Structure formats: structure tokens, C-alpha cells
């Protein structure tokens with residue numbers, strides 16, 4: 001028994017420091033490394049040049065390119081589908097990623113995601129413009145009318161398609177999606193009603209611009225975006241993919257900072273150019 005006790009104590013002496021080290025790694029080292037990486041990443045993107053014609057915050061409305069009346073007609077249908085998901089409580093929480101406006105703001109603020117397509121390999125943000133990797137989920141069959149509508153959008157191929165909803169009344173933490181200023185993700189953000197208080201934010205001037213349209217393409221790199229808290233259910237949808245060649249031909253290409261393509265288009269195309277006062 002003494003030998004057994006000795007062996008047990010010896011084991012304890014070995015396990016205890018490992019446990020402490022793991023805890024230190026989890027609570028001190030990992031967050032510190034992430035904070036440094038985040039600071040470096042934000043510094044890189046903030047120093048990136050953008051076309052002088054661009055003024056943030058801004059977004060490009062896509063209402064002129066999609067059938068808004070058909071979109072609005074899907075409102076009750078999508079709300080019913082989301083209500084089923086709220087009851088089931090199985091959807092993944094939405095994660096803003098590390099590039100939040102404030103270091104300690106919630107990365108999982110309360111919204112949830114219904115994935116209508118999923119990647120064939122573990123999710124990487126860089127895969128949003130690789131349609132070959134994406135396939136429909138069984139949830140897409142629940143929202144077949146929505147999927148039919150998405151097929152009318154000006155994409156030649158689609159990749160990630162998702163519904164982002166919140167019934168907790170929490171805000172979506174302002175964040176950037178990534179920091180690759182030379183990567184332009186082609187996507188359409190849209191909604192069937194105007195209830196979600198979704199905004200773009202220029203953190204230098206603290207100016208917010210609320211999206212007033214049913215659909216938009218926006219610069220998710222050189223400015224922040226987020227949503228205010230709101231009672232009741234609010235939701236939006238996003239489709240990523242590759243715009244059709246015909247549609248892409250209409251879009252001005254910046255000489256540098258490709259991620260700002262939507263911003264350049266917004267700021268050089270009239271109605272979307274001026275921030276709301």
C-alpha cells in the first residue's frame with residue numbers, strides 16, 4: 001500500500017506542474033499571444049493605402065441588382081424556418097473572429113448561424129471564394145425557396161451561404177472580417193425586412209452608417225461592421241461566391257487594396273456615396 005501511495009504521489013508530482021503549466025498557457029500565454037497578433041494585424045490593415053475617392057463608412061446597395069419585391073415576399077417563410085431552429089437550439093454560435101473593435105469585446109455575442117452550404121474541409125475564411133469546396137447542407141432543403149431566389153443573384157458560382165439570426169436581443173460586436181487587403185471577397189449581404197440595425201463604422205471618426213437597403217456589398221476589411229441590440233428576432237443572410245463576368249465588368253477595380261473594391265464602387269456611384277448625417 002505504501003508503494004502504491006508512493007507511486008500515486010510521484011504521479012501527482014508529475015501531473016500537478018503539467019496542469020499548472022496548461023492553465024498558465026490557456027489563461028496567460030495564449031491570450032497574450034493572440035492580443036499581440038491582433039494588434040499587429042490591425043496595424044497592418046490600418047496602414048494600408050486606399051483610393052483617395054473612398055470615404056468610410058460606406059456600402060454599396062445591391063437593391064438595383066436583385067428582385068427586392070421577391071426578397072421581401074420571403075420574409076414570413078424565413079422567419080418560420082428560423083423559429084424552428086430557435087426551438088431546436090442546435091445552431092452554432094456566430095463568431096466574429098479576433099478582429100473586434102475592442103480587444104475584450106465578445107467574439108460570440110449571441111447570434112447563431114444556419115449554414116445552407118458547408119465546406120468539404122475544416123472551415124477557413126480564405127475558402128469563401130472557392131466554390132468547388134462548398135456543398136449544400138440538409139438545412140438548404142428547409143429553405144428551398146430562399147435557395148431558388150439566391151440562384152437569381154449575379155454570381156457565376158456560389159460558395160458559403162448562411163443565415164445569421166439573433167433572438168437574444170444582443171448587439172453584434174463591431175469587427176473586421178479579415179486583414180488581407182489584396183483579397184476581394186465577392187458577396188451579397190441581404191435581408192427580407194429592415195429590422196436589423198446593421199452598420200458600417202469608421203473607428204477613426206467614430207462615424208456609423210446604418211445600412212438602409214435590403215442588400216449590400218461592403219468593405220469588410222478597411223472598416224468595421226456590426227449591429228445594434230434589438231428586441232425580438234433579427235436576421236440577415238450572406239452569400240459568398242464569384243460574381244459573373246458580366247457583372248464584374250461593371251465594378252471599378254482599385255489600383256491597390258483590392259479589399260476596398262466595394263467601397264470604391266460605393267463612393268463613385270452616386271446615391272451610396274455620402275454617409276448619412
Ligand SMILES: [Fe+2]
Nearest residue numbers: 176177220225
Ligand atoms: Fe463580419
